[in-house]
Ligand SMILES: O=C(O)CCC(=O)C(=O)O
């Protein structure tokens with residue numbers, strides 16, 4: 119059950135970075151701590167994360183992508199935005215102000231670098247190919263592909279380490295989630311929420327119901343999310359009293375949260391907590407500059423980089439309690455996609 123928390127807990131995962139891995143005692147303590155936070159807030163900050171990238175590296179990569187000319191980004195647009203493109207699930211989505219002014223964001227999504235050759239046993243003829251290869255800008259305009267691929271691998275490793283601790287905390291063996299790693303379709307998503315002028319951002323203050331949003335309230339659909347957020351602020355998490363609690367920037371931390379499927383897998387022990395993003399405000403000095411870039415050519419607004427740990431399409435997801443109910447991951451994600459603004463268009467799924 120979500121509780122009436124007023125801030126998010128901080129979990130030091132330093133022991134995961136030790137070359138020989140955490141000691142048995144450290145793993146037990148960490149697993150219990152993670153169990154406790156996922157059973158209450160469903161959200162936490164992780165500090166001392168075992169990544170070779172610091173925040174400056176990650177946000178630089180992301181800003182480099184969003185600073186590309188619109189025309190370069192649109193070369194990577196998903197099929198819903200460019201009918202002549204083949205990519206349906208990976209690639210770029212532009213902002214859609216006409217569709218959803220409270221979901222104003224552009225993004226770029228990538229999956230595993232190595233192509234996955236399984237076909238969906240669920241929806242072989244679906245217009246979304248979850249296992250399709252990534253698409254990339256030309257190296258002459260974006261030389262950082264290898265770095266993003268490396269970040270992806272490191273986040274996947276971290277997610278699998280966390281899952282192993284959670285498995286034990288749920289009374290299962292440490293390799294309980296090994297089948298989830300097979301043909302895993304995890305997504306690394308670069309997000310840019312453009313700044314909105316204060317006139318347009320409404321009169322509501324953060325935490326209130328009238329606040330202007332750039333990402334409407336939702337729970338994440340999958341297993342586990344690891345989020346890099348920049349210092350702009352705006353992320354809010356809802357507690358059990360229905361209050362929106364700010365999740366401000368903590369240098370070098372990652373925000374971690376549970377998705378709907380993991381709540382199910384945990385037999386309802388873990389909570390997938392509702393969250394949203396308030397629109398970043400365009401300050402008057404920034405507004406005086408042209409477009410959405412400051413004098414250094416940086417994109418104005420919030421940058422965040424969520425990593426969604428996702429199993430393979432044919433992974434059987436069921437509760438640790440061994441209840442009858444189960445779902446194939448591909449089936450689950452396709453049902454969810456119908457509700458996501460960046461996948462909506464005028465055709466049927
Ligand atoms: O930008 C953020 O901080 C949150 C993004 C998010 O919740 C999502 O993409 O699911």
Ligand SMILES: [Fe+2]
Nearest residue numbers: 336337338393
């Ligand atoms: Fe989310």
